[in-house]
Amino acid sequence: MNITRLTPDPTGLVDWPTLSNDRKSVVTVGVFDGMHRGHQAVIGRVVELAKQYDAFSVVVLFDPRPGLVHGYAAAHDGAEPGDDVRDVQALTGVDERLRMMRDLGVDQVLVVRYTLAFAAKSYRFFLGQMVGKLGMRTLVLGQDAAMGKDRAGDVKAIATLSAATGVFELDVVDDRGPGHVRIPADAKPQMPSEWGEPADPFAAMTKAELRAWSKKHQARLHRTWSSTNVRYLLGQGRIVDANEILGHRHAIEGTVVHGEERGRTIGFPTANLDEATVTGYLPVDGVYAGWLVDMGPADSADGNDDALTDRVASDDKARIADGSPWRWPAAISIGTKPTFSEKTGLHERVVEAYAITGDWLELYGHRVRVEFTGFLRPQVKFDSADALVAELGRNVEETKRLTA
Known part of the structure; x- marks a missing residue:
């Protein structure tokens, strides 16, 4: 697996490498924090299609997490985090994600430093770069993926662009897992008070009790297979449930x-x-x-x-x-x-x-x-x-x- 680090210039432009003059690529884009089962499904599909088309399997990996960059900027008058700022909310470091991508059979990983200027580019411009520079013939995404300025490039918008231009295909993977879970809007780590692996507190609730709990805690729906859910479970000491979602x-x-x-x-x-x-x-x-x-x-x-x-x-x-x-x-x-x-x-x-x-x-x-x-x-x-x-x-x- 070839790993390339790319840093956007001050205007947000990336000097993308030319992977080949005649061989196409199957590409996916994201943070892939935790490399849970949903992420593995998306990347596995990239590798599968790349083999089918005799193309490169390519992952464009953003680092640091967009959530860290935007959150830090909001709290520091628009400044961006430096290399000395630890991302304590990240489930995994980049090296761990790269190991798993290598094991999944990915050919190329482009680690792009996520900056505010880069984030301000439209999804149309970004995807144009993927087609022109990386030779993207197929883009693989999870069902609720979104990219570009204001996250305007959701699956529906990208599907429309793909159909209108005809220069790349969109392949959407069901990466949600077994439905959704509700997580309190103000969820904080809470150490269990009892000995032994904590049980799912919602397992014994009736639908009415779960609705009342959700209303009281302003709980929001999240995919079961999501980094947010894994982070929540680890914050409650529920290691077994978190590992089940991670698949490791x-x-x-x-x-x-x-x-x-x-x-x-x-x-x-x-x-x-x-x-x-x-x-x-x-x-x-x-x-x-x-x-x-x-x-x-x-x-x-x-x-x-x-x-x-x-x-x-x-x-x-x-x-x-x-x-x-x-x-x-x-x-x-x-x-x-x-x-x-x-x-x-x-x-x-x-x-x-x-x-x-x-x-x-x-x-x-x-x-x-x-x-x-x-x-x-x-x-x-x-x-x-x-x-x-x-x-x-x-x-x-x-x-x-x-x-x-």
Whole structure:
């Protein structure tokens, strides 16, 4: 898979590459945050049609997320976020999305830096560029896709343009999944109060009760297969339901740093992730069962390495694969430190993973991947160190069961 990064000029124009003078392309466009089952259906269709037509399969991937860019601009007098602004709402980093696209068989990924000037271009102009520069013969989209200035290029408008011009075909994929769900307009992460994987709170509601709940919380309809729904579920500790929509385990990545090392003193040494390096959406505070994967030494800080290439290297697949020698079952804790941070003035969230292995792991300075399998319990304060150790022992045994 070939990966190309493209940055629009100040007017929003992109210097698109010429992929071939005689070979056409099947193209899809979007953010694909989370790479859930709906995204996989769209990209799978691109690959399928490209093989059928002997064309290139092409994904135009926007980074950062449009939601981050427009939200940041609204809060900062029209300014755009710099590279130092973390997107804490993104389900996955770009490297994770690229890995999955590679595994799906995509030929070309064009990673376009999303800017306000680029967003101001009309969908007609954008699609004209796709046809003229990339040789697009077919555009594949999900059912509620929209693009261009003011998102005017929805599926209906693009279908009309396709029929009127005859220069490209539109192929629409049903990427909704099993219908829709209602999510509160003011939904916020809420840590479960009980031990064990949370149940769907709406499963036992009657239609009348669900209507009353929706009205009270101003709930909005969202596709079941959507990044918004996955984010909501992770914010409620519902890992199993989120993973079902994703079609894979939700994961984050970060660099291991020295922590307070209290875990060592009680027999549970943990890999502590530097929050500033974490990519991927952090589920709500709590203790989870999952996996810890050693991705190798973090990229050097000499400014010359290309993270986009390094983190989609060929050996990543071997490291991430189930059964690889670089992965271990892990009990994972997410929570806030009570100590005051002089750097931010805030209580920072900490991610700690205890790898269940008989070997000593030296992971400081390594990039690691943390995958979530299930919710174990909320964060609670224990009366003594002995009580904490006993509970951690139970968490380890439950993790072994869930990851067997």
